[in-house]
Amino acid sequence: MKASIRPYLFSILGVAAALVIWQVLAEAKVAGNALPPATTVFTTLATILGTGTFWSSLGATIGISILALALAAVAGVVIGLLVGSFESVRYATLAVLEFLKPVPPIVILPLAVLVLGPTAEMSLFLVVFGCLLPIVMQTVDGVQGTDPVARDTARSYGMGEREILARVVLPSAMPYIGTAMRVAAPAALVVTVVAGLLGGGPGLGQNIYQAQAAGDYASLYGLVIVLGVLGLLFQGATRLAERRVLHWHESYREVVP
Amino acid sequence: MSNRPAPTLPTRNRKSTMAQQPETRVSASTPRLDVSHLAKTYGSGAKARTVIEDLTFTVDAGEIVCIVGPSGVGKTTLLKCLAGLHPATSGRAAIDGRTISGPPSEMALVFQDYNRSLMPWLTVRKNLVLPLRHLKLSAAELKERCDGALAAVCLSHADNQYPWQLSGGMQQRVAIARALAYRPEILIMDEPFASVDAQTRFDLEDLCLKIRRDFAMTILVVTHDIDEAVYLADRVVVLGSRPARVLKVVDVDLPAPRDQITTRSLPEFARQRTEVLSLIKRPA
Amino acid sequence: MSNRPAPTLPTRNRKSTMAQQPETRVSASTPRLDVSHLAKTYGSGAKARTVIEDLTFTVDAGEIVCIVGPSGVGKTTLLKCLAGLHPATSGRAAIDGRTISGPPSEMALVFQDYNRSLMPWLTVRKNLVLPLRHLKLSAAELKERCDGALAAVCLSHADNQYPWQLSGGMQQRVAIARALAYRPEILIMDEPFASVDAQTRFDLEDLCLKIRRDFAMTILVVTHDIDEAVYLADRVVVLGSRPARVLKVVDVDLPAPRDQITTRSLPEFARQRTEVLSLIKRPA
Amino acid sequence: MRNVKMRNWVIGIGTPVLLLVAWWFLSANSTDPFFPPLETILIRFQELWLFEHFQSDVLLSLGNLFLGFVIAAAAGIALGFVTALVPPVRWMIDPLIHFLRGIPPVALVPIFISLIGFGTQMRVTSIALAALFPTMIATVDGIRSVSNDLMDVARVYRLTRKERVLKVLLPAATPQIFSGLQVSLQVAFIVMIASEMLGSSQGIGAMTLLAQQSFMTADMWAGILLLGVIGFLVNVLFSLLRRKVLSWYIGSRRLARAS
Amino acid sequence: GGGSSPAAAPAADGTTTLKVGTIGIGSDAGIRLAADKGFFKEQGLNVEISVIANPPAGIAAAQSGQIDLTYTPSIPLLNALSQNVPLKIIAAADGYKDGAGDSSDLNRVDDTGLLVQKASSITRPKDLEGKNVSVPARKAQLEVTVSKLVKDDGGDPAKVNWMVLDPSSALQSLNSGRVDAASLVAPFTSKAVSEGNQLLASPGVEFFEQGAIGLWVSGANTVKSKEKALAGFKAAIYKANAYANGHIDEAQQLSAEITKTPLDVVKSGAVNYWPDDVRVEDIERANNNLADLGFLNAPVKLPADIIFGK
């Protein structure tokens, strides 16, 4: 019993120590007024939370992230199934996909801002661009990774190609797609913030930029804390969703004989 | 072959299996399954690899035939050819005289890797239903078939569980139940009882004999275990060295019904297994 | 137990194994390995699960003892207690009278999952060398031990390959070679020959007999396969139902040297395996 | 068989070439201010990056990226080991780490600018700190998922503690560590660009953003092209390293999949 | 965020919606007054103001039709025009009174400033050669105007070490000596002075001398589709500009609100001026200066109809 509460004690201790160190460093003015004390940040945060603009920014950030994620997921899975199922399509797209995969959306941010302006569409475009390829690649891997024994089983029972695609290939690619989504969901949030911060798109990123430009450091820290919490929520939500959909997969099985 | 039951004898358990089985009996001279001069080469050109060169044997209706042979000899390859999953390179395999060119509807295959052939995202029952979907059966018929198959393998209680929640032996029985629900006339099993413990193995072997008895199926089993082969089979096909060829077909004359303890302690049993063993054991 | 060689008889092959073995012989009355009233419970509180309740048996020096029992009975758990990996909950296991409290230096363990017990990032030879590093042997001695162990399992040619490039049977032999190179006095193997084909299995069984002969080791083998247990063992410990308990210790009186074909066709062999079988086969 | 292989090669090489040719000709007479002719872009690419700004901007960016990434990798692995092997440390910093990694790394850049300033120092720090977490978390996961069987082997054969850490845990965790490093590299690359876009007048990111803000679209395209190529090449280099270090893992995976 | 495509047709209540981007500076008081005082409503307009990160982003949004109007100083506009981005000037947003350049206290008219530490060795623009000088953005207004100062003083602007810093970081860096000089805009200019730095020069007014600097700009397509609404916008803005010039206290109060700075800091800085006209010659002067300094290869050839309604 005693052993099981010890981790929590240590965790609380860790968080408390971090806050105290922060407060002390800030009071000592080690970084001038660029490091506001924790107390100031939290009171500022409380005021920010009371403003309508904050909530509409938050809404924009979440809305853009989720909408773009959904778009990327649907498009990515369809493209991935296509690319994974047909060899010629795979070869045709291989070079382009491999080139684009390691290119983060921030690279084309200037272009997006130039063409679409500092708008929600620009943010959406960037997020979709950033999330699409990983989902496509993982789906392709999943299709390719379908167990040949499972495929053969289906074939030996006389199931048709389309039935196999829908009932065997897609489900067995789900863990891969799940992995992609788990990576993509926080990434969607990151890109939405980047689009706001660097491209002026709507949302919390823009607020951070404005706080920084105005030298409003307490708000800056407060907003970053909000983003941290939001990031955690995103991660938790995707993990939960994945667990529900993939409850049958090895990594989620609850009863292991 | 005194222990082979007449395949058409209507037993209490056969139920609607009969409907699928042709009423007109194949003449005694046509074997149910006929493999003649079968050859299989993987790849082509420089990478070509001949696994099976010239294989000939037959399986009669209602028989249990076991195939034994060293690992990698090409047993699984042979079964895949029979199941129509790979085309034969030359020679032919035929069911009732019809050459096999795609998965034959009267055949079901139980794969070597049961844990890879069951869909982990489906419950046991849904795994059974999956291959039946395109048969467009009524809901009642679907349920009846699944219930019957699950009962046959004593897994009625597990129908809502996922395969991975079951032990290896139970999973293997699910794979067998799936085949049973499909109501094949010919059941082919690839090392079905590997890596389950001795007790379960005995149970599954007896299940296999029971299925033959109840459903009048023709059964072809690949195994590593010579005792198992002798215990189960009416005939044992012993395969040897690469490329695969038939070393001998051993007729097993053990009385029915067979029993794990009494049958295995018969002197005749020991003789038969020694014969197979000495065929397989390569010179030291 | 006529076939057990006297453990101190200096054979040509024993080489430096002797150096590690204490010259002062343990008195005949002290067993090499002594398990008495051993109990093991996993977890505690509500989740506690008693796997072994009260287990007693002994292994004498130079003996091969096989343990058989249904899956999940706690065989692996027992071995882990013997190897000092898990502390026993009560009772004790002792080597030469010393209670085991951590991994004993005179013991080597061949694990059930060979493919999970070899380091995939090391070649075969480096896998053998890894446990020898802290012994601070000379390079020559190191090489001699590895070469000897690899030769004993007929894998001299594979020393630069990675485990995953080898077949299951070869991987298992690597795991055995690693144990041999460690020069233990007591070798414990957990289902070492599961999931390899019959031919390889025979070879590995004979290898096991050869090791005992050449290195005068005391060997404890867990297996599912009753034939195997009877073929290998001087005594068979039959475990039953949960929590694990000893159903019977069967003395095997088969002449040495044993041979796959002749030994297995002896009527005495059939009698012994039937005895074990009927102990294990639960009432239908 | 041969034909299929040939056809795949032709398709594989032909499609990207076709796309480039299409871009070239479709944009040839473009007067759209945002989509200049590919020719113009390539000319600007050559003029800008080879070699006028090569040292002052390209090398500077790459140097920051490399330095930041190496610091992140070394610190991430070391911290990961300490965290995984010393439970009290893990309990103490686990919540903080999880919170910090929830923050989009780019959002930290403004904070670093306000704390450290805007020089190379800030950029390297931003890159290193942001890229630290993926590696560290992957290392912890990697060590914690080392199979019990391997650790049992190590104990049965009585390996020393040092041997267990260096000869068993480290190699067994490398596949996961490398996936962490891969993510870290991506993050490092993103933060490199972001830190240049936010607080600097030097570096490829700064020049690209500047080109965009002064409507020099060809220059902007040239910058995007260069960043894309760098992103690609850095990834290729990393893959080569991974292939070398993890040859055993890749080989065993391939075999496992083939069977 | 303001995303959906602009509705050309008036809404049910007869008002037309215009989306306007601003960068959130003190002179936004003009457009805020137009909205607050109902000048837009008088013209049948419903103006939605959103804040954009910087003028180039606004220009991009305006040209693509994402917003109808944007605030931009003349320099980014000229940059865009030089790249054939189709834009039109609708109205003046801020600027200098005629003759402002001759004023005795440039600090009071110019909201931009070049600041150095009190004890700095830099005493004239030429001294900036080889020094770290902060600007909010490269090739934008402050770099251009400070460059002109350096050049006019006989120095070489190419030898200046430009650093991009947002105003608050720039001020902080100036205080800590990480930069030698900072180019700032209001209210940071007055903030810098109050923190003990000195104003070396007022680059804006010295560059532009007089006339409109900040402009309300639309994309050419918007001008076609919403001509009437834009005319209304122009009228309302000029009415508001005149009002702001006449009620400077009220305007400054708004400026302090918009920029979130204390009123006294705003009051201690430059007094904004909201012009009532855009003159081509003022734009051309900036155009030629840019070319002289090498920021443009050649002066942009301004279309004849560059200014809406002229």
Ligand SMILES: Nc1ncnc2c1ncn2[C@@H]1O[C@H](COP(=O)(O)OP(=O)(O)OP(=O)(O)O)[C@@H](O)[C@H]1O
């Ligand atoms: N798709 C394939 N392409 C190329 N070679 C193959 C393929 N499938 C199997 N082989 C090879 O054919 C040989 C026979 O394989 P097969 O699986 O049929 O043997 P098996 O007798 O079933 O062995 P086991 O008893 O281990 O299951 C092996 O050497 C194998 O490497």
Ligand SMILES: Nc1ncnc2c1ncn2[C@@H]1O[C@H](COP(=O)(O)OP(=O)(O)OP(=O)(O)O)[C@@H](O)[C@H]1O
């Ligand atoms: N670490 C553990 N914690 C809790 N329970 C365990 C643990 N290890 C094993 N068990 C349980 O103890 C029982 C015995 O397991 P063990 O692996 O010893 O059986 P076994 O006889 O070796 O089985 P098999 O023949 O399948 O290898 C099983 O029911 C298992 O679920």
Ligand SMILES: [Mg+2]
């Ligand atoms: Mg096989």
Ligand SMILES: [Mg+2]
């Ligand atoms: Mg076990």
